[in-house]
Amino acid sequence: MVMWIAVTVVKLLIYFAILMLFVAYGTLAERKVAGHIQDRLGPYHCGPHGVLQPLADGLKLFFKEDIVASEADKFLYFLAPALAVVPPLLVLGIIPIGESITIAGKTIPLPIANINVAVLYFLGVTSLSVYAIMLGGWSGNSKYPLLGGLRSAAQFISYELVLGLSIIGVVMLVGSFNLVDIVKYQKDMWLFIKQPVAFVAYMVAAIAELNRAPFDLPEAESELVGGYHTEYSSMKFALFFLGEYANMVVSSAIATALFLGGWYAPCSFLSFIPGPVWFLLKTFALFFFMLWIRWTYPRLRYDQLMGMCWKYLIPITLFNILGTGLVVILKAGGV
Amino acid sequence: MAVKEEQQFKELMAKGTSLGQVDEDIMRQNIRTQDLWVNMGPQHPSTHGVLRLILALQGERIVDTEIVIGYLHRGTEKLAEARTYHQIIPLTDRLDYLASPAMNFGYVLAVEKLAGIEVPERAEYIRVLMAELARISSHLLWLATHALDIGAMTVFLYCFREREMVLDLFEMATGGRLTTSYYRIGGVAHDLPEGFLDKVKEFCEIFPKRVQDYDDLLYSNRIWLSRTVNVAKISAEKGLALGLSGPSIRGSGVNWDLRRANPYSVYDKLDFEVAVFDGCDVYARYLVRRKEMLESCKIVKQCVEYLEKTEGPVMAKVPKVFKPPAGEVYFATEAPKGELGYYIVSDGSNKPYRLKIRTPSFANLIALPEMVKGQMVADVIAAIGSIDVVLGEVDR
Structure with a gap:
């Protein structure tokens, strides 16, 4: 028992470190990718090619004056940025970065918690992050954040549905909510080949979430100045971004597990590279995809975003579920 | 408590209803929504300078818009009364600081008309060349910020890259990048420097290809279309009634371009098309400016052809102490933003008695509340972008 606790704590620390590194360098990657897409270099002066930029940013934000809006509801105002970081950290526990490793004759499973309702847990926990943005927007007692908070409430609730519905197709095929089982199911063929519609819907919903x-x-800066975080400064502001990037990482990680074959190599002759490396590579590929999208497309309007969700994505994912269901029944020799 | 509610309150109290009951009754009768008043600007990322709008919102829909201007007022018209005709040229630079040659152009043409000065042809071609480069530069900055406002951040930097090339050309010819003050009454300050025309040709080669780059990102992009098509519409009649001009009215299908409608300088010798689209919306205005950039590029090429072949003076004989005859004159040119008119009253001295500037941005801005009524907050941003105001010109 003591052994198990010790191993779990070590795993927690390692995964947390990986996530934070990923987040820190995610911000650098964002700026580098943006720079090169836009025909410029991006950060270049802190360390070679700007590799120390995340540290400099962190330090700067840490020393900034912490301004509290005078009319704010203090409790909620302080709570919101903290809430922004919690959900992605909770999801961290179920990410199946690999199956297991053997150290000193002992087999240690790699996921921190191999729970049977991992997918449900993921949906439940991530939907909490809307509170951070809503409370952040409403507690500052300011108009632009309020509009941002209003928008996010509607947006989250709608896209949460799409996210859930897109995953159901996968769950139906695999027959399990367990992420490790879902990854093992993809040993021969990745699920995004069998579930392309669900994969696209998941990515759209994830980016919207x-x-x-x-x-x-x-947070549309050209309309709402800064949206929900207009009234925040210093580390509180940084926490929102920490939460956003951590969320990007875990969303990409979950998408990797659900659709891109988790820790499996794309072809068998590449399987000498260890699983966790593959997992991180795929996660980064999806992360990069999100950056790429951001620096290419204009922004949708609020009503168009809602229209897209309710008029197109939800019906499409429902049809996907119907189709998947038919295939599952026919394969089982059904009706 | 509103007056109506107070009355109801008194009536109900007179009837002898209990206080709690009164409250509830009034609530029942008066559940209503209230407009949210939002102040947008003068410090707001997408009001392009110091424009301030006061928006009344129902949810995200615009009920009412009030424009507040004056944050950049420098008294240009009054200052001009205390300066000689030559000294006013730098003041005009600072109207539309994004296209200062075009601003100089209108002014010197007005003065020349007043004094009846004949300008050498070479000088006219140089002026047109610079004015059209200014149009390209102004439209590039417009496209950059308009796209940025709608969220396409990459277009912003692409456009700035090309705008930089135009500004370098300005710097080469005049020494200034924004406030060029290159035009003089009777011609231009000096002839173009050596190698300038080659650089312009180089730019004209590259530029259409770069427009293709912007098109790849915007022209038929689904999101761009859904953000601009049928947004902030204004009919031709309404637009004309409000005094819209330039690309903003040509986007409503009105073929009105002073370069063609009332040719000045050498525009009647140049071959170009007037860009007119009849969508009446933000997208149509985008198409107009996009085409104008390419047409301007064509004009620039023709000017270069002429200037390479010919030589000659670039300055008419104008006395150092310049005193136009007493009288008044109005002269309008097609600036990048629309009709730019200078009205000069001269009393025969070396300073104008009165200088009134009809700036396109000021007139175009008035159409904004009409455009955005009933639209969403996000459309206000698109609408401001689509009429392309520059506050230096609005406030003067």
Whole structure:
């Protein structure tokens, strides 16, 4: 028992470190990718090619004056940025980065918690992050954040549905909510080949859930100045971004597990590279995809975003479920 | 408490209803929504300078818009009364600081008309060349910021890259990048420097290809279309009634371009098409400016052809102490933003008695509330972008 606790704590620390590194360098990657897409270099002066930029940013934000809006509801105002970071950290526990490793004759499973309702847990926990943005927007007692908070409430609730519905197709095929089982199911063929519609719907919904462009309406800087985080400064502001990038990482990680074959190599002759490396590579590929989208597309309008969700994505995912269901029944020799 | 509610309150109290009951009754009768008043600007990322709008919102729909201007007022017209005709040229630079040659152009043409000065042809071609480069530069900055406002951040930097090339050309010819003050009454300050025309040709080669780059990102992009088509519409009649001009009215299908309608300088010798689209919406205005950039590029090429072949003076004989005859004159040119008119009253001295500037941005801005009524907050941003105001010109 003591052994198990010790191993779990070590795993927690390692995964947390990986996530934070990913987040820190995610911000650098964003700026580098943006730079090169836009025909410029991006950060270049902190360290070679700007590799120390995340540290400099962190330090700067840490020393900034922490301004509290005078009319704010203090409790909620302080709570919101903290809430922004919690959901992605909770999801971290179920990410199946690999199956297991053997150290000193002992087999240690790699996921921190191999729970049977992992997918449900993921949906439940990520839907909590809407509170951060809503409370952040409403507690500052300011108009632009309020509009941002209003937008995000509607946006989250709608896209949460799409996210859930797109995953159901996968769950139906695999017959399990367990992420490790889902990955093992993809040993021979990745699920995005069998479930392309669900994969696309998942990515769209994930980007919308993360408030990333082209769906970054709650913080649309050209309309709402800063949206929900207009009234925040210093580390509180940084926490929102920490949460956003951490969310991007875990969303990409979950998408990797659900659709891109988790820790399996794309072809068998490449399987000498360890699983966790593959997992991180695929996660980064999806992460990069999100950056790429952001720097290419304009922003949708609020009503168009909602229209897209309710008029197109939800019906499409429902049809996908119907189709998948038929295939599952026919394969089982059904009706 | 509103007056109506107070009355109801008194009536109900007079009837002898209990206080709690009164409250509830009033609530029942008066559940209503209230407009949210939002102040947009003068410090707002997408009001392009110091424009301030006061928006009344129902949810995200615009009920009412009030424009507040004056944050960049420098008293240009009054200042001009205390300066000689030559000294006013730098003041005109600072109207539409994004296209200062076009601003100089209108002014010197007005003065020349007043004094009846004949300008050498070479000088006219140089002026047209610079004015059209200014149009390209102004439209590039417009496309950059308009796209940025709608969320396409990459277009912003692409456009700035090309605008930089135009500004470098300005710097080469005049020494200034924004406020060029290159035009003089009777011609231009000096002839173009050596190698300038080659650089212009180089730019004209590259530019259409770069427009293709912007098109790849915007022209038929689904999101761009859904953000601009049928947004902030204004009919031709309404637009004309409000005094819209330039690309903003040509986007409503009105073929009105002073370069063609009332040719000045050498525009009647140049071959170009007037860009007119009849969508009446933000997208149509985007198409107009997009085409104008390409047409301007064509004009620039023709000017270069002429200037390479010919030589000659670039300055008419104008006395150092310049005193136009007493009288008044109005002269309008097609600036990048629309009709730019200078009205000069001269009393025969070396300073104008009165200088009134009819700037396109000021007139175009008035159409904004009409355009955005009933639209969403996000459309206000698109609408401001689509009429392309520059506040230096609005406030003067």
